[in-house]
Amino acid sequence: MQQKRIAFRPSHRNFFLILPYLLIVLIFIIIPIVLIFVKSFTPTSAGGIAQNWNFVDIFIWEKILKSFVIAIVTTIVTVLIAYPFSYFLAFEFKGKITKTLAVLFITAPTWTSFLVKVIGVKTLFDFINGYQNSTSGDIYTVIGLVYLYIPFMILPIYNILKDMPKNLIYASKDLGRTEWSTFIHVVVPYTKAALISGVTLVFLPCLTVVSVPQFLNSSSSGSLIGDVIMEEGLLAQTSDISLARASTLALIVFMLIVVGLLIYLLSKKIFKLILRKRGAR
Numbered sequence: 001m002q003q004k005r006i007a008f009r010p011s012h013r014n015f016f017l018i019l020p021y022l023l024i025v026l027i028f029i030i031i032p033i034v035l036i037f038v039k040s041f042t043p044t045s046a047g048g049i050a051q052n053w054n055f056v057d058i059f060i061w062e063k064i065l066k067s068f069v070i071a072i073v074t075t076i077v078t079v080l081i082a083y084p085f086s087y088f089l090a091f092e093f094k095g096k097i098t099k100t101l102a103v104l105f106i107t108a109p110t111w112t113s114f115l116v117k118v119i120g121v122k123t124l125f126d127f128i129n130g131y132q133n134s135t136s137g138d139i140y141t142v143i144g145l146v147y148l149y150i151p152f153m154i155l156p157i158y159n160i161l162k163d164m165p166k167n168l169i170y171a172s173k174d175l176g177r178t179e180w181s182t183f184i185h186v187v188v189p190y191t192k193a194a195l196i197s198g199v200t201l202v203f204l205p206c207l208t209v210v211s212v213p214q215f216l217n218s219s220s221s222g223s224l225i226g227d228v229i230m231e232e233g234l235l236a237q238t239s240d241i242s243l244a245r246a247s248t249l250a251l252i253v254f255m256l257i258v259v260g261l262l263i264y265l266l267s268k269k270i271f272k273l274i275l276r277k278r279g280a281r
Contacts, residue, residue, distance in 0.1 A: 033254070039247040044240045052244040056252065060228065064253065067224040070138060070213075071206040074145040078202050079195070081146070082153035087187070089154075090161035103158070107151050114148070118215050121147055125216075136219045144216040145206050153198035160194040161187070208253060225253060 041049055093099050121144050125135045168190065172182040188195075208226040216222075229249045236243035 036247045036250050036254070039244055040251050042244060044244050046241040051241060052248050055245055056248065060225075060249070063223065063225045063228055064256070066138075067207055067226065067253075068256075070141060070145070070224065071203050074142050074149070074206045075199055075203045077142065077146050078150050078153045079199070082150055082198065083157060083195075086154050086157040086161055087183075089158055090164070099162075103155075106154050110151050115211075117148060118144060118212055122216055133218045135216050136222075138217060138222070140216045141213045141222065141224075144212055145209065148212070149202045149205060152201040156194040156197045156201070157191055160191045164190055204257070207257075225249065229253075 040052055042052075043049055044051060089099060089102055093102060122135055125140060126132050129135075164187070168186055169182055172186045173179075177185065208229070209224065210226040210230045213222050213224045214227055229246050232242045232246035232249065236246055
């Protein structure tokens with residue numbers, strides 16, 4: 001006897017419920033991306049479309065590569081600090097008041113202005129080093145970015161861990177797994193979605209961050225691609241070629257992120273196919 005398939009037909013009520021969210025996505029995500037694409041391929045008073053792209057030289061590609069490296073390093077350091085802290089906060093800290101206070105201190109840096117936090121970090125390092133403008137080197141950029149964005153890594157992981165059923169951990173240990181093996185094979189997979197969310201919330205802002213590298217890293221090469229886009233954007237108020245070039249840089253970074261995401265998804269799918277073939281043997 002064949003089972004009848006019930007087709008899902010969204011009602012008018014459901015459509016009107018999701019309509020505000022569709023409008024937000026359309027206005028604040030899709031339309032800006034389309035405008036960036038159009039502007040980067042629109043001729044300007046300086047010449048044809050080639051003028052919008054020929055400034056992308058080795059200097060620009062070095063800034064893009066450096067931005068990716070610093071964003072990756074910052075994300076890794078943030079994970080290495082945030083995950084153990086979230087784990088101990090969820091399982092080792094006793095009492096709701098203690099955990100609440102810990103979460104308040106964690107999120108405290110997000111309550112103040114972005115500029116105030118950066119000034120505070122630079123002032124601290126200048127005080128430690130004993131003189132002003134002492135922060136020279138990419139290490140200060142990484143430290144500053146970790147300080148700014150670590151709450152966005154801790155909170156998603158902690159919110160998942162605090163609601164994780166303890167029976168999963170007890171069962172794993174009863175089956176003979178060690179503490180470390182339980183952490184790797186049970187805890188980490190359980191928090192996979194939170195970890196991906198935290199990585200996204202840290203990596204993307206660090207990739208296109210503005211002003212922080214130039215402020216914390218006083219060396220002449222301290223700027224990243226976000227600073228370059230910002231400089232072109234400021235000139236865009238009076239220059240259409242600068243607006244086109246800022247759009248071009250934003251489009252290049254966006255396409256690199258999309259390509260990286262596609263490579264990740266493709267490699268993940270290939271890895272699963274390989275495991276299935278090995279399992280079939």
